[in-house]
Each structure stands twice: as structure tokens, then as C-alpha cells.
Amino acid sequence: MTHNPVDVVGIGNAIVDVLARIDDDFLETHNISKGAMHLVDEDQARTLYDAMGPGIEISGGSAANTIAGIASFGGNGAYIGKVRDDQLGDVFGHDIRAVGVDFSVAPATSGPATARSMILVSPDGERTMNTFLGACVGLGPDDVEPSRIQSAKVTYLEGYLWDPAEAKKAFLKAAKLAHDADRIVSLTLSDAFCVDRYRDEFKGLLREDVDVLFANEAEICSLYEVDSFDAALQAARGDCKLAVLTRSEKGCVVAAADEVHVVDAEPIDKLVDATGAGDLFAAGFLHGFTNGKPLAHCGRLGAIAAAEIISHIGARPELSLKDLAERAGL
């Protein structure tokens, strides 16, 4: 099978988000730490769902959000992830294909249901995720078709793939295929607790397999077990060719071997829901990057996409990111 060339192919956990607003004390009552991604099994998922208020379902998944964002910028994207042949799997597949993304991995016909993440949004807009991985555990190296990777400028991988055991093999296969074809490999660290679970493996990946790293402040500090952003920045510069470090309202720092850029965040009216901020920052950055833009320009595209996504509920763009970029003169 051959594939059309794309800017970015993303590999990740294919998830439908169930978003609900919560009061400040809900997380405390249920002993859930704010802002993180927690893995839950089927029983825990049921217990939490029964306790939470009414939700809305929107397709999510970190790398899938990024690829949908690239499509919204007018870029070409492909996605590799695993759903089941159930209603939520149908929703996931529809939503990502509807924005023009190539998603051709066959859904599982048995085993656990399509993954969902109960995303609890606090009054301050911070989100806390509780993810049942479901069918994502079925993603493996066989789902990574060589020509799909070879025909993409960038292969973008999420750290969350380290959680389902077989997905890690898919990740490593994709990274090797990309490098063998002289393509770029990019990784997002995903979550500070995820980094904590796989610190040594991630450090090895950065040195050997990753060209472009995305991490937020908590993640990069966790990786190097340091307290200050600057200490993490210095460590990252030594470890990877290009580190893109996001700092929420403080903007981002883009660090390459011979240049460092500090780019401001895009102003917003109100932080409605932080879900997808990092995913969409990566979308903007990679859209610029795959179109040969200067690094500071890439950072601004990331900031614009992140600002759009946190101004509404859900992690898929509501406005055309292409239009927003044009309006900003980018």
C-alpha cells in the first residue's frame, strides 16, 4: 500500500473525551490530583462516571488533536491510532476524517471498547484527565505501515504511547522507519506523571531517536528532576537538536543548537478550558516547521493555535486556524 505524502503523521492513543465541569471540591473528594492525566481501569471509569455530572463527548487524543490542528491550518496530516468498531470508535473516525486527515487503521473487532477520557474542567479552566485506555492497548507495530511513515515529513509521537505495552513497539518501529528515510521524528512528553513513569526511557529516546521535542514546564522539569525552568532548558539543549518548551501564559522557548527564541503567548479573553493547549501548540509549530518557516514564526503559530483552543470547550479547533494565522500576518 502506498500513501500520499503528508506534512505530519501522528501516532497516539485514539480517545473520545467526555468533558464535564466540576466544582473545586470534586477532585479533593475523589482524591484526584489537578491538572494531570490519570489512567483508570474499567471499574474506576464506571465509578467516576457515575459520580460526575452530565458530559459532552468530543473526539480527542493528544496526537489526534495535533493532527486535526494541522489540518485546520491547511496542512496535510495522517493519524495512526486504534479504536474499536463501536459507536465511540465511529465518532472518533468520523471526526478526524471529516477535517481531511488520513486515518486508515482498521478498528479492533473484539476486545475493550474505544478509549475515553473523562476530562474534568475546574472553574479556573484547568483540566484533569481520567483515561480508560480501552482499545488503545491493541495498537501495535503491525498498524504502522512503512510507506505511511516514509511519506511524511515529520513523524509525531506522544509520550502517552508508553502506557499501552504494544504501542511502545509501534512507536519505536515508526521512529526507526522515519530516520531510515531521512525524516524528522518528534515527541511530546505528554504529562509530568507520564514522564515520571518512564523517565530513563524517555531520556534515552531524546538522545537517540528524537529530533524535535515538545514539553511543557512541568514535564521538562520532571524529566531532568530540576526545580527551575532555566535548569531544565540548559539540560534539554544538551540532549536534543530542537526543544520546544511551553510555559502556558508565559509563552514558549524554542531552543536549537545555535539559536534560542522566547515567544510570547497569544492574549485571550478568558481561559475556558485548557484541554488541548499543548496539542494545538504543537500543531501550529509543526505546521510552520514543515513549511520551512523560521523557528520564531513556528512558535507564534503554536501560540495562536493554543489561544484558540483554550477559549472554548474541547481540544479540536472551532475556528479555522488558517484564517487566524492569516489575520495575524503569518
Next chain:
Amino acid sequence: MTHNPVDVVGIGNAIVDVLARIDDDFLETHNISKGAMHLVDEDQARTLYDAMGPGIEISGGSAANTIAGIASFGGNGAYIGKVRDDQLGDVFGHDIRAVGVDFSVAPATSGPATARSMILVSPDGERTMNTFLGACVGLGPDDVEPSRIQSAKVTYLEGYLWDPAEAKKAFLKAAKLAHDADRIVSLTLSDAFCVDRYRDEFKGLLREDVDVLFANEAEICSLYEVDSFDAALQAARGDCKLAVLTRSEKGCVVAAADEVHVVDAEPIDKLVDATGAGDLFAAGFLHGFTNGKPLAHCGRLGAIAAAEIISHIGARPELSLKDLAERAGL
């Protein structure tokens, strides 16, 4: 089985909404008339879903939205409707129970999937619905438990129940049970095309079975086949004890045998999505009505609830209607 007393028990088609924004030309391309509810079969549903953009899933269903609204006002509600034991059925059941509504109808264990309505929201906020009835065709008189009806002050029925054949029998059984127990029966006409499908039957219902009628301008004009609102108002006054006629931004007219009230709409910043406007108007009105409030007061509660629902995507309240009513001094 006995049931706790409630203010209102609603009977309706249990539906999960799939909301997507569309351009102005989408409806034309697909030959769909704007603003109406269209029934689609499974194949048509698939064709339309494949053609539409990414959606978000939110529990819906006309009477279910009304009962959820009553719960948001702090009232007690129960709901009778049929889902399947599938993922969307689970979502529907969770969301309505999560706001405190008694929903105890067993899901179907075979047959078609939980109903969904593809709701296309135009740039002006108007919504056009394309409903696959699915498991709703399984709702029948056996799902109407006598004590559930007898213990409710008002039994609220949607005209849409006339579409699935067995649901009509459930409707008529509930109306008889309610009247035999000296309870109130209320009907919403639901949709002008629905009225057109069942005009004579609805006219008979109004004369014999319905105490409180809800209809919008298009529906009541369709029922009496007249062109002017006033002509419809005069006809309705002769036919039913209490007619509550809504006119979008023109407010509503509440017409009883010996009093008529004209109540203004509540101002809004922007019409985001008209989905659920009528359902939530009915929620506010019935909440006042079941608490013995004057008719004009009931109309204002309806206007407040309708204004909240059309200011955001989806047909379930995002803000506490109880708080909004208190802030308005009601």
C-alpha cells in the same frame, strides 16, 4: 413498584444529539429544509454523517431536555424514553440521571441502536435536525408504569411520539392514567412538519386529552392551517384550556379561558444555537406552573430558560436555572 412524587414526568424520544456547524450552502446541497426536524433511516443517517463535519455529542431529546431543565430549576422530574444498551444509551442515561432526574426505563437489549439526531447549526444559530429514531421505536405502553404517572403533577408529552408507532400507545395510556388520577396532561406540538403529519389526530388530542399546550408560531399556524399568529391564537383559545404559544424573539402569549398574557423574550447577547429553545421554555413554564405561580410569572421563567439555552451549543442548561431565576427576582 411505587414512585416518589415529582412535579413533571416527561415522555419522549430519547436521543443523543450530534451537533455540527455548517455553512449556509450545506442544507441546499443536501436538499434539507432549514429549521425543521427530518426523520432519516439508517442509510440516510450514514450518508449525512459522512458528509458533515466533526460533531460534538450531547444528550438531547425534546421532553428529556425539558425535564433536565426542570431539574436545573430545582424541581423534581422523571423521564420515560427508550435507549439501547449501547454506548450512546449509556451516555443518555448517565446525563439525565446526573442532574437528578428519575429515569428507570430498562434499555432495549436488541434491535436498533440508541437514537441520534444530527443537528446542523447554521451561522445564524438556527438548527436543522436529522433524526434516526433507532431504539425509540421500542417504546411502548408497557414502559409507562401507572404509579409513575399517577405520582406526577403534570405528564408532559412530545408530539414527536407520534412518529414511532408504539410510542403513540404509550402516550395515550399515560394521558388516560393522568386524567383518571386528576392530574394535568401537557403536550408540545414539537415541529411544524410533525403537526402536518398528524394534524387531525393532534386536533382531537387537544379537545379531549390535553390541558396545557405548548407550540411555537409555525406549529400552531400549521395546526389550524392559518397564516397569521392572531388567527392561530383565537383558534387555540377555543380548543384548549391553556395554550402557551412561543414566538422566538417576540416572546410568548399565554392564553387561558379568562386571561391572556403577552410576555417578552429575555434579551441575549448572541444567538449561538437555537437547539432546545422550545424545550427549555416549557421547562421554565412548567416549573412555575407546578409551583402554583401566576401565568405571567411562568412565562418569564420560560423566557429565562430559553435565553440561557440559545446562548450556547446544546440543549441542556450549562448554568443553574435556579440561580438565574433568583437573580431575576422570580
